[in-house]
Amino acid sequence: MDFYKQYPSGLKLVAKQMDNFYTVSLGVFVNVGCVKEDAATNGYSHFIEHLVFKGTDKRTCLQISEEIDDIGANINAYTSKDSTCFYTKSSADDLEKCMDVLSDMYFNAAIPEDELEREKGVVIEEIKMCEDTPDDVSQDLISKALFYKQPLGQTILGSIENIKYSDRHSILDFKKKHYVPTSTVVAVCGKFDFDSLDKLVENYFEQHCDKSGLLDGAEPEVSYKSKFLYTFKPIEQSHLQLAWGGFALNSAERYANSMLASILGGGLSSRLNQVIREQNGLAYSVYAYPSYYSKCGTFEIYVGLSPENNVKVCNLVKTEIDKLLNDGITERELNRARMQAVNALYMNAESNMTLMRLYGRSMLKLNELFDANKDVDKYKAVTAEDINTVARKIFVQPHASAYVGPKVDGYESVSKI
Numbered sequence: 191m192d193f194y195k196q197y198p199s200g201l202k203l204v205a206k207q208m209d210n211f212y213t214v215s216l217g218v219f220v221n222v223g224c225v226k227e228d229a230a231t232n233g234y235s236h237f238i239e240h241l242v243f244k245g246t247d248k249r250t251c252l253q254i255s256e257e258i259d260d261i262g263a264n265i266n267a268y269t270s271k272d273s274t275c276f277y278t279k280s281s282a283d284d285l286e287k288c289m290d291v292l293s294d295m296y297f298n299a300a301i302p303e304d305e306l307e308r309e310k311g312v313v314i315e316e317i318k319m320c321e322d323t324p325d326d327v328s329q330d331l332i333s334k335a336l337f338y339k340q341p342l343g344q345t346i347l348g349s350i351e352n353i354k355y356s357d358r359h360s361i362l363d364f365k366k367k368h369y370v371p372t373s374t375v376v377a378v379c380g381k382f383d384f385d386s387l388d389k390l391v392e393n394y395f396e397q398h399c400d401k402s403g404l405l406d407g408a409e410p411e412v413s414y415k416s417k418f419l420y421t422f423k424p425i426e427q428s429h430l431q432l433a434w435g436g437f438a439l440n441s442a443e444r445y446a447n448s449m450l451a452s453i454l455g456g457g458l459s460s461r462l463n464q465v466i467r468e469q470n471g472l473a474y475s476v477y478a479y480p481s482y483y484s485k486c487g488t489f490e491i492y493v494g495l496s497p498e499n500n501v502k503v504c505n506l507v508k509t510e511i512d513k514l515l516n517d518g519i520t521e522r523e524l525n526r527a528r529m530q531a532v533n534a535l536y537m538n539a540e541s542n543m544t545l546m547r548l549y550g551r552s553m554l555k556l557n558e559l560f561d562a563n564k565d566v567d568k569y570k571a572v573t574a575e576d577i578n579t580v581a582r583k584i585f586v587q588p589h590a591s592a593y594v595g596p597k598v599d600g601y602e603s604v605s606k607i
Contacts, residue, residue, distance in 0.1 A: 203377075212381060213381065220373060221272070221368070221374070238364065244299070246300055251305065285382060310356070371396075379549060414590070427595060472506075497601075504600075515585060
């Protein structure tokens, strides 16, 4: 059974009751990521995600960890391009303790100077780790190329300089601006009693919320660019990425678009996997995938391969896209992509953690309840012509491209597909 409630402050609660579970997943979603940052504050959303674990007015950093570990629960967080989430998974009996800890972190993070300076080192090491991971660098470059000089083109982690020279005042000011009830969703999936849950949210969140109705501002408008960006690294593989403008999270074409990605570069039976990996043995990792945001989306292709095969693989990618546009998809591909999408939804329904994230994101970004059955019906209704139409809309555009790898002849071939 699904529940939804909006409190007077603007805070939203969304919950799915699953009485056959012993556990419950709790998430606190905040509508902030690099899409809400400028050049000077890029990385602050992710940095704050770290800092709220460093102690509150009544709990030290160690006490936060100990109180969760004492009940055998899990606590963690993540930051994406457009949202931040703090979450726990526990036995149903320990939901109140988790609510207490997460609300304390959300409202009362102390961010003392010594912890701030110490955590700078941790985040800077995380940035360096990503810079040493070629596929992470490639992903950051393709975002920058497609959303050039726009917030979505920024990295989630930000720059070392931004983190190094940030101060407590600027961090607290950013948090105060974006951690407001109108931009916050509490999502719960698993075993609970809704009346009791409602009282917990009222006691631990709503009564502490600023009732002034503060808003943190809308996401900026987006335009797609066709830049080619590259980074030379003395590594064994080349990492090639292409990106086109796609469809927003609320687009009716999202379902056909996801099925297109599955057909072109999903599982081992997909076109790119068959021609590049299985038939020619030119890559271990090759895939296509979509991303969806409030005002835009992307369609991306990634291949990791030996540098001497750059031109050959780019030609194969072009050939497969041309075949798709000229001949369309087959009925068998349509049915396979439909079954993959539908059964992925059913598999997600077996994890209350996954469902919590789906419910939270849907309410945060779309202001609506996630409905797996509706999505199943949408996927089942997609036709071959729907997918062919989406393909034409995507691939008629100039594409953005990125290359990470050694400096070799043909490194720029990914920009010429």
